[in-house]
Amino acid sequence: MAEQGGIRRKLAVVQQPAGPPASAAERGWPLALARAARDSFALGLEVTRLTAGVHSLAVLLELPPERALIAVLEGPGDALGLLVIAPGTLAAMTEVQTMGRVLPQPPLPRKPTRTDAAMVAGFIDAALADLETGLLAEADRVWASGFRYASFLDDARPLGLLLEDAAYRVLQAELALAEGVRQGQMLLALPASGRGQRPPAVVPPAVQAGAAQQFQAALALQVMASACVIEAVLCRLSLPLAQVMALAPGDVLALPLATVDRIACEGLTGQKLAEGRLGQHRGQRALRLALPGAEVLSGAGALAALPGVGQAG
Known part of the structure; x- marks a missing residue:
């Protein structure tokens, strides 16, 4: 029976006459x-019907x-809502917390208490926070975000002195609770003027793409202009510390693997970047780089293999 009641409620909502498109807050609040x-x-x-107005x-x-139970909400700029x-x-809500279920019989009439308010305060803040999360990029964020539970009233008469004499956006929700065991209502009222944060400006995709390209070009220019240190390594040796500590001027270190035909070019991390042959170019020491995977030529063959570079020897 509860399942059939849920189907009827959903059909009733679908069959309601079409009106103006719902705002983001109206869509998010249920x-x-x-x-x-x-x-x-x-x-x-389940929200079976939602009515919005100012x-x-x-x-x-x-x-x-x-x-x-009238929960007083505090928001941005000392604004108050309900x-x-x-x-x-x-x-x-109190029955499901105290007895684990919602009773089918109507509740006895009574005034809400401070205990009731404490039992639903977390629910109120959770609902408001969830609504706010869904409005980060929406215009409704200005009036519907930033509110949290502050206190409660058991009588509406003090509201005339408590609230600002201004327009209020009101969302009235008709509810089906516990799969239709109980029907209920809830009303949210917040200042229509809104004092919350405005959503970030929407940048057209074409503008975003142009800005991204400009950033990439500027970044590439900065990166390509930065200094890059490359070391030409003839040979690397590993010696016992005692032998290193005993070195003196005039000592000779044997470099068994060193050859001027295979000079390694390494970056700051020691990673090998390329290989080349040591020689001269216009009176200065120079390296003729070898093609990746190619054998490094020696002697006059290296000069003949790569034209356009001065004599090396």
């Missing part, structure tokens, strides 16, 4: 509520139902 209820209470929560403070004060949890919804 998902945020469902995920927060699941993670906080292991409670199934209301004056006078109209907003008439919306909270009797005996609802999250109103209807009695049936509050009872379902």
Whole structure:
């Protein structure tokens, strides 16, 4: 029966007449509520209907139902908002935490308590944080982000003194709780003007591509202009430390593997980059590099193999 009720609710939502496209906050709020209820209470929560509007403070004060828990929210720039949890919804959230399930019979009428507020404060913050995460690149981020639970009221009468006399964006949600065992309502009201962070400016893909190419070109220019140290190594020796400490001027070190036909070019890390033959070019010591994988020629053959370089010998 619960499954059939869920199907009917979904069909009813689908069959509602088409209206203006929903804003990002309107799309994200039902998902945020469902995920927060699941993670906080292991409670199934489905938004069967969501109504959005902008209301004056006078109209907003008439919306909270009797005996609802009114959570006062603090946001950017000392802005205040409301999250109103209807009695049936509050009872379902407390029942699932105290008894492990939502009772099918309607709850007895009572005023919400400080204990009730403490039991749902984490859920409220989780839902608001989830909504905020989904609005990082959306215009609704200005008014719907940055709010968290601050305190609660069990009566709507002080709201006229507490809230700023301004316009408020209001999201009214009708809920099905615990697979339809309980029906409920929840209302979110935040200042319409918005004092939160604005989303980052959207850069067109063509501009992004051009900026990326300019950055790559500038980076390549800097890299290619940097100094690169290459060492020409005739031979490397490994000697006992005692022999090294005993070296004196005039001593002769044998270089059995050294040959002027195979001079290694190494980078700072000691990695071999190339090989060449030691010789001269215009009166200076020079290396004629060998092609990768090719034998290094010696004598006059090296000069004949690579034209365009001065006499080496």
